[in-house]
Amino acid sequence: MLVPPPLSLYVHIPWCVQKCPYCDFNSHALKAEIPELDYIDALIEDLDTDLAAYRLTEDSRSLHSIFIGGGTPSLISPEEIGRLLKAIEVRIPFSENIEITMEANPGTIEAGRFTAYREVGVNRISIGIQSFQDEKLKRLGRIHGSDEATRAANLATDAGLNSFNIDLMHGLPDQSIDDALSDLKQAIALNPPHLSWYQLTIEPNTLFYSKPPTLPDDDDLWDIFEQGHQLLTEASYVQYEISGYSKPGLQCRHNLNYWRFGDYLGIGCGAHGKISFADGTITRTVKVKHPRGYLNPQKPYLDQETQVEDSERPFEFFMNRFRLLESCPKQDFVERTGLPLDAIQSSIDWALGENYLTDNGSEWQITKQGKLFLNDLLAAFVDEE
Template sequence: MTLAPPPLSLYVHIPWCVRKCPYCDFNSHEGRGELPFAAYVDALLADLDFDLPLVWGRTVQSVFFGGGTPSLMPPEFIDRFLQGASSRLRFAPGCEITLETNPGTAEHGRFEGYRDAGINRLSFGIQSFDDGCLQRLGRIHDSAEAEAAVKLAQDAGFDNFNLDLMYALPQQTLAMAEHDLERAFALQPTHISHYQLTLEPNTVFAARPPAGIPDDDGSWDMQEHCQVLLAQAGYRQYEVSAYAQAGRECAHNLNYWKYGDYLGIGAGAHGKITLGHDQSILRRWKLKHPTRYLAEAGRDRAIGGDERIPPERRAFEFMLNTLRLVDGFSLTGFEARTGLSRTAIEPQLQAALANHWLTLESDRVRPTELGRRFTNDVVGLFLEE
């Protein structure tokens, strides 16, 4: 089989935040003093120049500024980066360009600047509209600031935005989780990310779990109840924790979940690129610490690591992403994006079908409701021996 280069996205990591949240395991660093945004944009563009030979001639379908807290970076620096990036890469018409924002950093006038710079989608890290829950999560905003930030963005002309909400929070009840969704619906987001709090390794919460986290049964009740509410409000679930109004799915994250390609630039950013000339898939990641990254960006020494994905691991990686999607994947797409024949996964598919974890209709493989409950078990079938 031949590897066909899939759609390409660009991920840009902004590593600073105001305060590290106790549940966060992302590459984020508390900003102290004046942050070196001008130097960081220079470093990002040098980093992009270094990676450009991997993607000559390809078109970028989406851009995503993640973090950290990207909204700490003033609009003029976002503008300078996007101007530099679009002069180096071809951006598709209507390219989705998302900026993650923390309500605690929203300032009047900034949203107009981001829109003028080319940002056309926002993602708000709300997490909850309950002030007690927000305090227990270590967030720097309260519910009033969250609503005010969203309304400022709407006043600035943004009509495509996501709200991040978490459930199974310390001391949260089912009624509180329902109330969070009601407050979210009132703001009319086009997209809601609704995911369970997990205690990730190497976080404060993992070392010192907070009291009152709902047990598995309580968490499951919240998930099931909230899924019904989201559907009733017109948000279709298309991924494990992603719900969208019709046509408003996140193009950038969909590309990840469909095993697409993405350049990753910035401190700690990860990328995945399909290389047609030698029929390989390259994963590359950058130095994590902002100071080291700033010193080395644009050179070999800025690369934290390079790895070629061997054919025997591609099926597992593909499933790890695509089986998060409610609509699953096509066998034709599997062959194009892994370079493997569908016969390579025939035994695993048959096992999953027998367990009623997947369905197969013509070319399309979809997880069942049962399969979505046991995603890790389904994906585990494809792990190399």
């Protein structure tokens, strides 16, 4: 029987000072002032529309986490972020220990800004640093320099937040192993509670895709990961997700809910949502992508709505769950997909035989072999009947 999981909220702010050449997110370079009053009004109306459409005002779930992403949310004033958070809390009760994260670009942060965001309810900041080397930052189209990156992390430390994250990339254009490890050492020295350390990938519909830069080869990438992982482990960071490291107990709760196949409303330009219902339905939503369309009062906020069919649920569940290094309780599969275990037993048996998984009776654990051949493992759950 499907049991509705914890509920989170994703809020998308679509504007950036400029578009980075590697970015395939729904972001738009600023050409004028942000219509922040109108946009916050639209976000609140968007939320009201979802709450009514999916009868979530009758739902007993409180809000587990909020993630304000982009784009560059720190382009929005603390006052308007505060107005949005108050409006959300009036409509959905916050859990006692709700995590409220906001992304920030070091190039948009002024002294005291983090403290102002904390005072209106944000208790976790994610800083998009990417590199501490000015030449690499320029290649990535970032608007900040290495000094601003360090300053932003120090401001976050001093702001009294519950936690903060540094986003750092490796596998950058013309990056040596020493360059990548130097970036990581500088990030570790700033002692962030959470560190997202991920490899640059070239995505379609980006400038890097049409004009590919020279990236490190596979051998160098493997050496960067192995040596970097050792540095992080020695600094007391625990890897809990493919690219997620944290000090013990300080994992990102919003990301954990996402990877555990939890539920999340998505409001804002192009935001995605997933909602489960006690009747066994799982609905995915996508909002209107472009700010002009989203802010047009004559158009609905919803762009797409699809149902996750029973045959799609095993793949979707494990595609998310196997990003995490933790074991997966079998009961989670039953409760979050609404399917019985025998619906996937043949695929599980095959995965056990390939040493992709282990089974202790109540939980599955992905193995090192399973991580190496993750695509093969996931393919076993496509179109299960």
